[in-house]
Amino acid sequence: MTITDDYVSVRYIVDDVQAAVDFYTGHLGFEVNTSFAPAFADVLRGRLRLLLSGPVSSGARATPAAVAGPGRNRIHLIVKDLEAEIDRLRGAGLAFSSELVSGPGGRQILLADPAGNLVELFEPA
Template sequence: MKMYIKSVTVDDQKKALDFYTGTLGFVLKHDIPLGEFRWITVVSPEETDGVELGLEPNQHPASKAYQTALKADGIPCTAFSVDDIAAEVDRLKAAGVTFTRDLTSAGAVTIAILDDTCGNLIQLVQFNQ
């Protein structure tokens, strides 16, 4: 079975698309109007045929409560693997991204946590060699 979509809920699809493409560097894969909302997916520029990240509108009360609780507790909703976490954190900080956890060694990985400006915390992960 091929994994096709991983989704994050966002409080504003336009702002999320701008952040995930313009700041994080993902590439737009699909942007399909669906009434009031859109079916938006982005992909890694290194894997344009790989797993798509859906930017889902956060409209269901349970979804909003879950998203709010995760963020309030400092828990990332998902994680992205990077090859050079220090360089990525520096690049994103220079672009104005807020980090809730700076570079932290956690045994086999180094992590950092950023705020995606759309209601989520995102963890960056680099596997230590």
């Protein structure tokens, strides 16, 4: 299955990737799309792509200590050129909530909306 713009992706930070995969696939009708356990897996149900990031994943590392804890979940927006997006948003006067982080699946950076909700900009590897 190919991930396209037809999916809505939400990242959940989890303590145990395999346990989360088992829960979502065994109980809620999701299907495994990819798995890099213990770091990361993503599961699909309809148009929802649930990104399950374990403690060693780049997605979990990208959450700064200042915003860590309950509520670290964020929407995940795929971009084609992360550097260009960072430059564009900084040019608009926005500040980022994290540094640029690279991992096995790609690169990401966090941005907070005016209410403090996190948005992850992600460029696949």
